[in-house]
Amino acid sequence: MATAQTRTLARVMMAPAVIVLLVWMIVPLVMTLWFSFQNYSLINPMMTGFAGWGNYLYVIGDPSFTQSLINTLILVGGVLLITVVGGIFLALLIDQPIWGQGILRIIVISPFFVMPPVAALIWKNGFMHPGYGMLGHLWKAFGLQPVDWFNQYPLFSVIVIVAWQWLPFATLIFLTALQSLSEEQREAAEMDGANAVNRFYYIILPHMARSVTIVILIQTIFLLGIFAEIRVTTGGGPGYASTNIAFLVFRTGILSNDIGAGSAGGVVAVIIANIVAFFLMRAVGKNLDA
Amino acid sequence: MKLTPILVGAFTVALASSASAQTLTIATVNNGDMVRMQGLSPAFTEETGIALNWVVLEENTLRQNVTTDIATNGGQYDVMTIGTYEAPIWAKQGWLVPLDALTSDAAYDVDDLLPPIRDGLSYEGKLYAAPFYGESSFIMYRTDLMEKAGLTMPEAPTWEFIGEAARAMTDRAADINGICLRGKAGWGENMAFLTAMSNSFGARWFDETWKPQFDQPEWKATLDTYLSLMADAGPAGASSNGFNENLTLFQQGKCGMWIDATVAASFVTNPTDSTVADKVGFALAPDTGLGKRGNWLWAWSLAIPASSQNQDAAAKFINWATNKAYLETVAAQDGWANVPPGTRISLYENAEYQAAAPFAEMTMGSIYAADPTQPSVKPVPYTGVQFVAIPEFAGIATNVGQLFSAALAGQMSADDALAQAQDATTRDMTRAGYIK
Numbered sequence: 001m002a003t004a005q006t007r008t009l010a011r012v013m014m015a016p017a018v019i020v021l022l023v024w025m026i027v028p029l030v031m032t033l034w035f036s037f038q039n040y041s042l043i044n045p046m047m048t049g050f051a052g053w054g055n056y057l058y059v060i061g062d063p064s065f066t067q068s069l070i071n072t073l074i075l076v077g078g079v080l081l082i083t084v085v086g087g088i089f090l091a092l093l094i095d096q097p098i099w100g101q102g103i104l105r106i107i108v109i110s111p112f113f114v115m116p117p118v119a120a121l122i123w124k125n126g127f128m129h130p131g132y133g134m135l136g137h138l139w140k141a142f143g144l145q146p147v148d149w150f151n152q153y154p155l156f157s158v159i160v161i162v163a164w165q166w167l168p169f170a171t172l173i174f175l176t177a178l179q180s181l182s183e184e185q186r187e188a189a190e191m192d193g194a195n196a197v198n199r200f201y202y203i204i205l206p207h208m209a210r211s212v213t214i215v216i217l218i219q220t221i222f223l224l225g226i227f228a229e230i231r232v233t234t235g236g237g238p239g240y241a242s243t244n245i246a247f248l249v250f251r252t253g254i255l256s257n258d259i260g261a262g263s264a265g266g267v268v269a270v271i272i273a274n275i276v277a278f279f280l281m282r283a284v285g286k287n288l289d290a
Numbered sequence: 291m292k293l294t295p296i297l298v299g300a301f302t303v304a305l306a307s308s309a310s311a312q313t314l315t316i317a318t319v320n321n322g323d324m325v326r327m328q329g330l331s332p333a334f335t336e337e338t339g340i341a342l343n344w345v346v347l348e349e350n351t352l353r354q355n356v357t358t359d360i361a362t363n364g365g366q367y368d369v370m371t372i373g374t375y376e377a378p379i380w381a382k383q384g385w386l387v388p389l390d391a392l393t394s395d396a397a398y399d400v401d402d403l404l405p406p407i408r409d410g411l412s413y414e415g416k417l418y419a420a421p422f423y424g425e426s427s428f429i430m431y432r433t434d435l436m437e438k439a440g441l442t443m444p445e446a447p448t449w450e451f452i453g454e455a456a457r458a459m460t461d462r463a464a465d466i467n468g469i470c471l472r473g474k475a476g477w478g479e480n481m482a483f484l485t486a487m488s489n490s491f492g493a494r495w496f497d498e499t500w501k502p503q504f505d506q507p508e509w510k511a512t513l514d515t516y517l518s519l520m521a522d523a524g525p526a527g528a529s530s531n532g533f534n535e536n537l538t539l540f541q542q543g544k545c546g547m548w549i550d551a552t553v554a555a556s557f558v559t560n561p562t563d564s565t566v567a568d569k570v571g572f573a574l575a576p577d578t579g580l581g582k583r584g585n586w587l588w589a590w591s592l593a594i595p596a597s598s599q600n601q602d603a604a605a606k607f608i609n610w611a612t613n614k615a616y617l618e619t620v621a622a623q624d625g626w627a628n629v630p631p632g633t634r635i636s637l638y639e640n641a642e643y644q645a646a647a648p649f650a651e652m653t654m655g656s657i658y659a660a661d662p663t664q665p666s667v668k669p670v671p672y673t674g675v676q677f678v679a680i681p682e683f684a685g686i687a688t689n690v691g692q693l694f695s696a697a698l699a700g701q702m703s704a705d706d707a708l709a710q711a712q713d714a715t716t717r718d719m720t721r722a723g724y725i726k
Contacts (some may be wrong), residue, residue, distance in 0.1 A: 042361040043681035044722065045383060058721060063714055130527040148527040151699035237475050238529055239707075241694030256685025256718075257357065 035263035042257035055203035064240035065246060069272070071155060076223040076276075078155075082163035087170030087215065088208065092200075094171070095178050105175075112168035120232035123161045124150065145235045145276040146240055154242040161229050166222075172217045177211035178204065195196070213284045220280055224273045245269045294439045305540050305571070313341040314602045317356050318371040319590060323423050327611055330619060334610045340603045349478075353684075360385045365597035374410040374589050374662070375677045376685075379411035386618040387594040388416040391605040398613050402634045404654075407589045410662045410673075411430040413543050419591035423553070424632030427486060429573040430558055431539065431547040432566055435466065437460045439546075446583070449490065449515060449576040452547065456523035456675045458689045459546030468523030470545035471516070474532035475695035482586055483674040484694060486660075488512040490577045490584035492667040495678050495715075500671060501595035501723035502715040504690075513694065513704045520698060529699040534625075541565060548697035549575055552656055555649035556627060572652040574636055574659060580667045586676035587660035589633065632657055642722070682722045 036055050041047040059065065064137035094105050106180075111119065127150040130136045136146035149157040181204065189199050227246045230236055236251065243251070249269055253262015318324045324346070329343050345367070347355060356370045360380060372380070375562045380386045393400045393416075396683045400408070400417065407424040411417060436443055439458035444451065456468030472483040482716070485495065489496040493508035503509060520528050521548070525539055533550060537557060540548045541564040548554075575585035592611060594604040610616065615630045617637060626646035629637065631653060637643050638654045647653075667673040672678040677687065697707035 041681070041722075042358065043379075046723070063710060063717075080295070129530075146526065148530070148699075151527060151529050151701070210432075235475055237692040237695055238422070239693055239700040239710075240700055241696065251685075251688070254354065255688050256682070257361070258685070290645045 004140040008201060010138050032263045035188070035259050036267050038260050040258075040260040040263075042259060044257075048262075048288070051260055055260045055267065058088060058261050059248075059252060059265045059268055062248065062252070064243050067240045068151050068243045068245050068248045070254060071240075072224060072246075072272075073276075074155060075159060075226060075244055076220055078159040078224050079163045079166060080219060082159070083219065084212060086163070086167050087174045088205075088212075089166065089179050090171040092204075095175060108171055111165050112172075114165065115229040116165065117232050119165050120161055120229040122158075123164070124233045127250040128157060148214035151238055154238060156231060158229055158242050161233065162223065162226055166219055173211045173215050177208045181207050217277075217280060217282055219271075220276065224276060225269075237246045245272060291570040312339070312600055313343055314368040314526045314600055314603055314607055315343045315345060315360075316369040316607070317345045317347065317352060317367045318372075319352050320351050321349075321590075322510045324371065324590070326620065326624070326628070327422070327616075329559075330616075330623070332612075334607060337610075338603075338606060340606065342607070358597050360597070364599045365595070367595060368598040368600045369607055370593050370595055371590055372593050373591065374407075374587065375674065375679060377411045377419040377578060377591060377593060378413045378673065378679050379681050380593070380670070381416070381418035382462070386598055387420045387596055387598070387601055387605075388418055389419060389420055389605065389608065390416070391404050391496060391602070392420060392609055392612075393417050394607065398609055399636075401613070402636050402659055404635060406587055406657055406660060406662065409590055410529065410587060411589060411657070419589075419593035420608045421589040421591045421633040422612055424657060425551045425553045425586075425589050426575075426632070426653065426660055427483075427549060427551050428555075428575050428652055429547055429549050430460070430555065431455075431571050431573065432543075432569050433571045434569045435546045435567075436571070443571055443573050446574045448578050449578055449666065451586075452549075452576045453515070453519055456519055456547060460523040461525070465544055466546060467525040467539070467544060468546040470520060470525055470536040470539050470548045471528070472529065472532055472536065472550070473520065473524075473528040473695055474530055474535070475691040476532070477677065477684050477686070477691060479532045479691065480695055480698075481638035481687040481691040482588075484512065484516065484691075486575070486586040486676040487516065488586040489582045489675065490575070490580065491515070492578070492580050492582075494668055494670045496671060496719075496724075498669060500719055502712050502719065504712040504715065509708055510704070512576035513697065513708060517697060517704055529695045552649065552653040553587070553631065555653065556631075556647070559648070574648050574652070574656060582627045582665070582667050583656075583659045585656050585660055586659060588676070589663055680724075682718060686715055686718045689718075 037051055039047040039049050039051045039054070050231045090108055094101065094108060099103070114122070125133065127133050127135050130146040130148045135149070139146045181219065185201065185203060189203050194202065225246045226244060227250065230242055230244065230247050231250070234242040249262055249265035252258055252265050318328070328344055328346065328712040335341055352371065354368065356372065360370070360396045376426070377386070380466070392398045402426060403421060408417065411419040411421060431443055433623060436455065436459065440454060441455050441458060443455070452469070458468070460466065460468035463632050472480045474480055488494070491508050493506065493512050494503050497503055525531065525544065530541070530680070532556070536548055536550060537547065537554055539545050540558055543566045558564050558570050560568050575583045577583045594601055594608070594610045598604055614636060616635065617634070621642070622631045626640070626643045629643070631637070631647070638650055644650050659677065662673045662674045662675050672680060677683055693702070693707040693711050696702045697704050716725065
């Protein structure tokens with residue numbers, strides 16, 4: 001049992017770490033908030049002074065703001081759909097006692113070790129380029145006109161690349177959940193005459209509910225801020241077809257050197273992420289209570 | 291014997307000597323001519339005792355790095371590689387040191403610099419950046435395909451002729467596109483080409499009151515011509531193609547014509563890289579008979595930020611890297627065809643260079659055909675041929691470039707792209723205070 005002295009000592013000893021962490025978080029946040037209300041352009045020293053809500057109105061009034069919001073949600077939703085469904089399928093597959101299971105697992109999780117810009121470059125030039133990409137050659141082999149993926153289906157292409165990167169994460173989590181399912185339960189269901197589909201719906205899927213929730217929550221946090229894949233492949237275009245909120249903030253703050261508006265965009269992005277997280281927790285987070 | 295005092299002594303001497311030797315930090319772009327300069331630079335250190343610390347970056351990263359450093363008065367670099375876009379803007383803001391040491395040095399011979407390039411790097415009559423190499427744009431074309439199409443390229447063609455020739459040269463079955471043009475979004479990519487092209491159609495970015503002009507018929511004519519030309523005779527996926535992609539296509543023999551930087555001439559005529567090296571002809575960028583041609587003007591140049599603590603040494607280095615003797619050093623080592631082009635009149639009067647570079651005369655003609663002070667047919671409130679020399683342009687044109695790239699990809703109509711470009715540009719110019 002901790003005495004009053006040991007509790008005080010613990011607090012004193014932990015204080016430096018807590019203070020550093022707080023400062024680490026608070027300073028950038030306060031600076032972002034401060035800049036978001038200032039006229040501050042890196043390249044135009046004449047832009048100075050208090051901006052009021054000007055920066056926020058400028059960002060929200062951006063012609064691509066609504067589309068980037070929709071694109072963000074489609075991106076998150078699309079990737080979640082592919083990774084959750086695909087992850088469950090792959091987890092079931094590699095859980096089977098087959099020859100070369102170890103190697104298969106490594107192959108399945110390997111995309112997770114590829115850095116996002118590298119993955120985007122591989123997909124852009126190696127697979128999806130209409131001229132020298134593998135898919136282009138495949139299309140040509142069947143006498144078809146190669147698809148110009150990043151121009152014809154920009155958002156879909158980005159979703160495919162991001163899903164490819166996140167699928168191993170989902171698969172690993174689902175596989176862990178699957179392996180924690182007791183063998184007796186499965187055998188009992190099998191003896192009671194439940195077929196594979198029934199076993200999946202009534203035994204496996206409910207057992208995986210918590211891991212599905214974890215995957216959705218963790219991935220959503222990361223997927224809301226997808227940037228490298230868009231920067232490398234489509235640059236947010238054509239037009240604004242693949243611009244998400246993160247890319248819009250980058251375009252405003254970095255490409256246009258408008259620190260004030262970029263900061264306002266950053267604050268808006270944080271608010272949107274929190275709103276999404278709030279609804280997500282209410283919708284799926286209840287699975288975690290059990 | 292105790293080693294400690296000796297080691298300490300040696301360390302102190304080393305520290306003292308490194309503190310006394312001057313070191314310049316130079317930010318530059320990772321293209322061939324600059325990499326060669328880096329390779330030759332030990333000679334400069336030997337001559338002057340000034341050590342060099344190189345930061346070599348890809349073009350976009352370099353731009354972001356040096357812009358941030360100079361705008362925040364970071365003082366990280368002593369010499370920066372900048373372009374004709376940045377030089378007058380930064381000079382106006384007092385961010386660059388005027389190169390008086392060079393202009394007053396008779397041996398440097400500042401009057402030998404090509405006047406259009408020199409004007410582009412000056413502000414209020416003072417030179418703020420020294421050109422390392424300069425370029426314009428022109429037409430590179432396949433002489434064999436032109437002949438096969440039964441046409442002859444004039445030295446100064448019109449857009450009408452280019453359209454006719456491009457469509458005649460196109461052979462989809464043989465994977466030959468009549469024309470390859472930039473489509474990739476970016477102020478230095480598709481917008482460099484389209485802005486230069488628009489000048490020849492009489493279009494302009496802004497009128498004298500800084501009102502955007504995308505709602506005017508001249509821009510509509512520019513974009514319609516570009517889109518129909520690319521639809522009929524351009525390569526598949528053209529909206530992803532920038533300079534490098536088109537260079538590869540041309541070198542592989544897949545383009546009948548290519549309108550782009552004059553610096554590409556040495557690449558497409560180099561037999562080790564180009565399959566069509568012996569079949570390339572050159573012509574001036576097209577016009578529509580209005581008095582302006584669709585070619586640009588650019589110079590990668592060296593400048594000294596006001597925040598540098600080593601301004602005298604930096605000026606010495608710039609003098610070394612951009613004077614006539616440097617050209618001769620490169621010529622002695624790698625041949626005349628490889629010297630940095632487009633900066634000095636004397637180079638174009640040099641018989642050895644003329645013999646080594648068959649494109650020399652056309653490059654010179656193209657550079658002189660561009661006028662940064664009066665780029666378009668109608669009067670403009672800005673300078674710059676393929677850009678508008680205002681700080682906000684890079685951001686604005688990147689945005690417009692996206693819209694035009696979307697029109698090329700078939701994601702939106704030309705009218706929609708122009709209307710959205712007009713709205714977005716008006717909004718940004720109002721925010722920046724140009725439109726009250």
